[in-house]
Amino acid sequence: MNNAIEKLAKLFARFPGIGDRQSxxxxxxxxxxxxxxxxDIKRAIGELKKLVRQCxxxxxxxxxxxxxxxxxCRDPKTNxxxxxxxxxxxxxxxxxRSRTYKGRYFVLGGLVPIVEKEVEKVIRLRELxxxxxxxxxxxxxxVILALSITPQGEHSDGYLRQALRDIAEKNNIKISSFGRxxxxxxxxxxxxNETLRNALENRQ
Amino acid sequence: MNNAIEKLAKLFARFPGIGDRQSxxxxxxxxxxxxxxxxDIKRAIGELKKLVRQCxxxxxxxxxxxxxxxxxCRDPKTNxxxxxxxxxxxxxxxxxRSRTYKGRYFVLGGLVPIVEKEVEKVIRLRELxxxxxxxxxxxxxxVILALSITPQGEHSDGYLRQALRDIAEKNNIKISSFGRxxxxxxxxxxxxNETLRNALENRQ
Amino acid sequence: MNNAIEKLAKLFARFPGIGDRQSxxxxxxxxxxxxxxxxDIKRAIGELKKLVRQCxxxxxxxxxxxxxxxxxCRDPKTNxxxxxxxxxxxxxxxxxRSRTYKGRYFVLGGLVPIVEKEVEKVIRLRELxxxxxxxxxxxxxxVILALSITPQGEHSDGYLRQALRDIAEKNNIKISSFGRxxxxxxxxxxxxNETLRNALENRQ
Amino acid sequence: MNNAIEKLAKLFARFPGIGDRQSxxxxxxxxxxxxxxxxDIKRAIGELKKLVRQCxxxxxxxxxxxxxxxxxCRDPKTNxxxxxxxxxxxxxxxxxRSRTYKGRYFVLGGLVPIVEKEVEKVIRLRELxxxxxxxxxxxxxxVILALSITPQGEHSDGYLRQALRDIAEKNNIKISSFGRxxxxxxxxxxxxNETLRNALENRQ
Numbered sequence: 001m002n003n004a005i006e007k008l009a010k011l012f013a014r015f016p017g018i019g020d021r022q023s024x025x026x027x028x029x030x031x032x033x034x035x036x037x038x039x040d041i042k043r044a045i046g047e048l049k050k051l052v053r054q055c056x057x058x059x060x061x062x063x064x065x066x067x068x069x070x071x072x073c074r075d076p077k078t079n080x081x082x083x084x085x086x087x088x089x090x091x092x093x094x095x096x097r098s099r100t101y102k103g104r105y106f107v108l109g110g111l112v113p114i115v116e117k118e119v120e121k122v123i124r125l126r127e128l129x130x131x132x133x134x135x136x137x138x139x140x141x142x143v144i145l146a147l148s149i150t151p152q153g154e155h156s157d158g159y160l161r162q163a164l165r166d167i168a169e170k171n172n173i174k175i176s177s178f179g180r181x182x183x184x185x186x187x188x189x190x191x192x193n194e195t196l197r198n199a200l201e202n203r204q
Numbered sequence: 205m206n207n208a209i210e211k212l213a214k215l216f217a218r219f220p221g222i223g224d225r226q227s228x229x230x231x232x233x234x235x236x237x238x239x240x241x242x243x244d245i246k247r248a249i250g251e252l253k254k255l256v257r258q259c260x261x262x263x264x265x266x267x268x269x270x271x272x273x274x275x276x277c278r279d280p281k282t283n284x285x286x287x288x289x290x291x292x293x294x295x296x297x298x299x300x301r302s303r304t305y306k307g308r309y310f311v312l313g314g315l316v317p318i319v320e321k322e323v324e325k326v327i328r329l330r331e332l333x334x335x336x337x338x339x340x341x342x343x344x345x346x347v348i349l350a351l352s353i354t355p356q357g358e359h360s361d362g363y364l365r366q367a368l369r370d371i372a373e374k375n376n377i378k379i380s381s382f383g384r385x386x387x388x389x390x391x392x393x394x395x396x397n398e399t400l401r402n403a404l405e406n407r408q
Numbered sequence: 409m410n411n412a413i414e415k416l417a418k419l420f421a422r423f424p425g426i427g428d429r430q431s432x433x434x435x436x437x438x439x440x441x442x443x444x445x446x447x448d449i450k451r452a453i454g455e456l457k458k459l460v461r462q463c464x465x466x467x468x469x470x471x472x473x474x475x476x477x478x479x480x481c482r483d484p485k486t487n488x489x490x491x492x493x494x495x496x497x498x499x500x501x502x503x504x505r506s507r508t509y510k511g512r513y514f515v516l517g518g519l520v521p522i523v524e525k526e527v528e529k530v531i532r533l534r535e536l537x538x539x540x541x542x543x544x545x546x547x548x549x550x551v552i553l554a555l556s557i558t559p560q561g562e563h564s565d566g567y568l569r570q571a572l573r574d575i576a577e578k579n580n581i582k583i584s585s586f587g588r589x590x591x592x593x594x595x596x597x598x599x600x601n602e603t604l605r606n607a608l609e610n611r612q
Numbered sequence: 613m614n615n616a617i618e619k620l621a622k623l624f625a626r627f628p629g630i631g632d633r634q635s636x637x638x639x640x641x642x643x644x645x646x647x648x649x650x651x652d653i654k655r656a657i658g659e660l661k662k663l664v665r666q667c668x669x670x671x672x673x674x675x676x677x678x679x680x681x682x683x684x685c686r687d688p689k690t691n692x693x694x695x696x697x698x699x700x701x702x703x704x705x706x707x708x709r710s711r712t713y714k715g716r717y718f719v720l721g722g723l724v725p726i727v728e729k730e731v732e733k734v735i736r737l738r739e740l741x742x743x744x745x746x747x748x749x750x751x752x753x754x755v756i757l758a759l760s761i762t763p764q765g766e767h768s769d770g771y772l773r774q775a776l777r778d779i780a781e782k783n784n785i786k787i788s789s790f791g792r793x794x795x796x797x798x799x800x801x802x803x804x805n806e807t808l809r810n811a812l813e814n815r816q
Contacts, residue, residue: 004255004267008248011241016233021294022221028293029220030252031265037215038253042246044212048234049242051208061235063208089232090225091800098805100812144815148799179814181791183798183807187760188703188790193710195795200712202791202814203756295596302601304608348611352595382596383589383610387603390591391556392499397506399591404508406587406610407552412663412675416656419649424641425634429702436701437628438660439673445623446661450654452620456642457650459616469643471616497640498633 005031057131059107059124060092072096072105079103082142083135085128085160087111087153095146103144106131111147112156119159128160129167136171143168145177209235261335263311263328264296276300276309283307286346287339289332289364291315291357299350307348310335315351316360323363332364333371340375347372349381413439465539467515467532468500480504480513487511490550491543493536493568495519495561503554511552514539519555520564527567536568537575544579551576553585617643669743671719671736672704684708684717691715694754695747697740697772699723699765707758715756718743723759724768731771740772741779748783755780757789 005027012023030038051063055070062070072078082103086092092105108123120126132143145160147153161175168175180198182191191199209231216227234242255267259274266274276282286307290296296309312327324330336347349364351357361381372379384402386395395403413435420431438446459471463478470478480486490511494500500513516531528534540551553568555561569583576583588606590599599607617639624635642650663675667682674682684690694715698704704717720735732738744755757772759765773787780787792810794803803811 004248004251005265008245008252011245011248014241016229017226024294024297025220027252028265030249031256031293035253037218038249041212041215042249044208044215045234045242045246047208048212048231049239052235061209061232086800088801089235090228093228094801094803095808098808100805100809144812146800146811148801149794149796150799153799176815178800178811179791179793179816180795181793181810181814182761183792183795183810184761184804186795187762187765188698188758189700189706189760191706192796193712196707196710197712198793198795199758199790200756202793202816203788204791204814290596292597298597298599299604299608302604304601304605348608350596350607352597353590353592354595357595380611382607383587383612384591385587385589385606385610386557387588387591387594387606388557388600391558391561392494392554392586393496393502393556395502396592397508400503400506401508402589402591403554403586404503404552406589406612407584408587408610412656412659413673416653416660419653419656422649424637430629432702432705433628435660436673438657439664439701443661445626446657449620449623450657452616452623453642453650453654455616456620456639457647460643469617469640497643498636501636 058105059109059127060105061089077102080135080139082144083131083140084144084146086146087148087156091146091148104135108156111152112159114152114155119163123156125160125163129164132164132167132173133171136167136173140171140173142174142176145175147178149180262309263313263331264309265293281306284339284343286348287335287344288348288350290350291352291360295350295352308339312360315356316363318356318359323367327360329364329367333368336368336371336377337375340371340377344375344377346378346380349379351382353384466513467517467535468513469497485510488543488547490552491540491548492552492554494554495556495564499554499556512543516564519560520567522560522563527571531564533568533571537572540572540575540581541579544575544581548579548581550582550584553583555586557588670717671721671739672717673701689714692747692751694756695743695752696756696758698758699760699768703758703760716747720768723764724771726764726767731775735768737772737775741776744776744779744785745783748779748785752783752785754786754788757787759790761792 009020009023009027012018012026013020015023052061053064054061055073056068057073058070060070067074079102083106084095084101084103085106085108086095087108087110089107092107095101106128108128110123112119112123116122132140143164145157147157157177164175167173179202180195181202182195182199186195213224213227213231216222216230217224219227256265257268258265259277260272261277262274264274271278283306287310288299288305288307289310289312290299291312291314293311296311299305310332312332314327316323316327320326336344347368349361351361365379368379371377383406384399385406386399386403390399417428417431417435420426420434421428423431460469461472462468463470463481464476465481466478468478475482487510491514492503492509492511493514493516494503495516495518497515500515503509514536516536518531520527520531524530540548551572553565555565565585572583575581587610588603589610590603590607594603596604621632621635621639624630624638625632627635664673665676666672667674667685668680669685670682672682679686691714695718696707696713696715697718697720698707699720699722701719704719707713718740720740722735724731724735728734744752755776757769759769769789776787779785791814792807793814794807794811798807800808
């Protein structure tokens with residue numbers, strides 16, 4: 001009956017992790033806000049696609065003043081010897097925030113489904129191969145796979161190593177994966193065998 | 205650095221129950237959607253304040269074609285003998301969805317803080333009193349308080365009973381509260397004394 | 409390999425809610441305790457079946473100095489007009505702790521499975537019928553069913569009302585059930601229809 | 613009033629992770645079991661301290677037929693080149709279950725509290741030093757610290773490295789710690805900076 005409320009609630013219900021109840025709450029929340037805030041949101045949503053674009057090289061979203069390459073890809077101080085491959089933008093952000101890596105990135109745009117024939121429709125495999133090939137002439141020495149340790153993440157890691165093998169060998173590029181071991185908060189007692197095995201092997 | 209992304213993320217971070225991470229996810233989610241969806245959201249937010257208003261009688265939000273009263277308040281079949289008082293719109297919705305009550309409503313707009321001098325700034329007490337007074341001429345016989353069984357909800361229940369007492373007595377109106385007892389899912393073993401006492405007293 | 413540790417861990421793993429890990433922890437915990445504590449546990453387990461027996465009338469477990477009836481059943485101050493029927497001892501305890509009920513009890517020993525032919529093998533139905541019949545001569549006027557509001561609890565409630573109907577009618581005994589409504593902590597917004605319906609009907 | 617029930621419940625309430633309610637449930641559970649099971653538990657508790665003792669070398673609990681050393685310490689196939697230091701027996705078990713390590717162990721008996729003067733009252737530091745010293749003559753080349761990645765675990769790791777430094781240098785023994793990185797289930801997006809830094813450094 002309340003079409004305007006229901007309609008907006010339905011749109012919010014498509015947001016990741018938001019169910020019917022919370023989407024309704026968002027609408028009631030907005031009803032209680034002043035018009036300025038609502039205008040700000042509308043404007044910010046409107047500007048999103050105008051100002052933000054995907055980097056033509058690494059495919060991360062960035063705010064562009066006309067540039068086709070993101071800040072990292074443009075920065076002359078970026079180390080060209082490695083590309084770090086992540087699944088998605090939020091992984092990219094997480095690693096940038098850690099200020100631990102100085103090289104280039106590549107956003108895959110997804111993980112390889114465990115049962116999947118046409119992988120290139122799901123992740124940017126062709127683009128990754130081309131990027132590796134091209135950059136091998138610019139000093140690229142290592143492709144670092146930084147994927148989550150989930151069944152699909154591990155499957156993707158194996159898949160990419162296989163898919164990149166020929167290019168890597170031909171160009172003398174190393175393929176590595178993020179190291180495994182104890183992460184912050186891990187307790188020995190509750191660790192799985194795989195994690196313990198890696199923690200032992202990677203002891204230092 | 206990504207002002208457009210950060211700006212929208214900050215606006216989303218004010219949504220109820222949404223932290224910094226999830227607000228960022230919302231933005232990335234939007235970046236992956238097509239323009240139609242973004243336009244739909246912008247339009248729906250824009251229409252919200254235009255189409256939705258508060259009922260002048262019960263203060264619920266409703267979609268208005270110019271009417272000043274909500275559907276329930278306008279409906280000639282609505283039973284005029286009772287007003288059911290709720291804290292907020294989502295409580296109202298929950299009760300309407302249960303199709304169990306046929307009378308009028310009143311949305312308080314909040315609960316009475318346990319330490320609070322100026323209650324009328326926090327809830328619609330003056331409006332409630334006036335409504336009860338006015339409706340007593342239209343056949344009103346009962347005010348039903350339907351507040352959550354939380355410390356603040358119970359405090360508000362007691363406060364309202366006190367605040368409405370004189371008007372109720374003068375106009376021969378009964379004040380009642382939603383019954384207490386075992387709710388769906390309650391296990392005897394884990395019930396508190398208060399709930400058990402009520403369940404015993406209200407046995408039937 | 410550690411048979412003594414494994415053996416005790418396996419016995420503890422049968423405790424309600426205890427898995428393999430926690431049962432092992434119990435054993436390590438005991439290994440770290442002094443011998444007095446271990447002796448105390450052994451003695452207390454040994455005394456359990458010697459000192460504790462089931463009341464012949466209401467079937468609750470109680471510590472007996474030779475008596476066949478529990479404290480409540482022996483107490484001349486216990487109100488004989490009602491019997492409160494609970495599923496299990498911990499429900500009984502919960503209600504006694506609330507100090508809200510002054511009559512007799514009856515421990516069913518279980519709930520009626522939703523698909524079940526031979527109910528008398530699962531709960532003390534025969535004993536309950538006999539008890540109601542006998543007590544009708546001692547002033548019994550009401551059987552109060554105090555079962556959890558779970559699918560099986562509600563099914564049992566209906567089943568018992570049916571099973572006791574004839575005896576109750578013949579002896580002019582009322583059958584009632586614990587009242588339903590809002591329990592402590594319940595929020596209107598998140599309440600199911602059934603609870604709201606009961607809360608409205610049982611308003612007071 | 614039910615002393616036997618209360619007494620046993622109180623003893624169970626000291627079990628790790630067990631509150632008042634669950635300890636009571638344990639007692640009711642036991643009341644419903646047959647006498648054989650109760651006798652089995654009593655016997656198993658009685659045998660615990662008779663059959664199980666701490667290994668004189670590594671301090672793990674094991675079932676002894678008179679031996680003073682546990683299975684691992686007695687086994688001629690055990691690799692003498694390393695000692696793996698764990699906090700407690702359940703950590704030891706977790707690592708043994710992973711079948712990934714072939715050397716000796718040492719159970720510290722606790723972690724070093726962050727504010728603590730007399731560490732030797734809390735963990736087996738003196739025993740560890742003596743063991744390292746003695747074993748250096750038997751081919752010991754590495755002490756591996758396998759502590760949880762918690763504030764106290766990391767503090768203990770640093771503390772032990774410091775405390776063992778002189779003995780290690782004198783005897784040409786390496787001190788290492790379990791490697792850090794992504795553990796099973798870790799998602800890049802939600803990883804802390806420290807874990808990402810380690811995962812990058814330990815890439816392979």
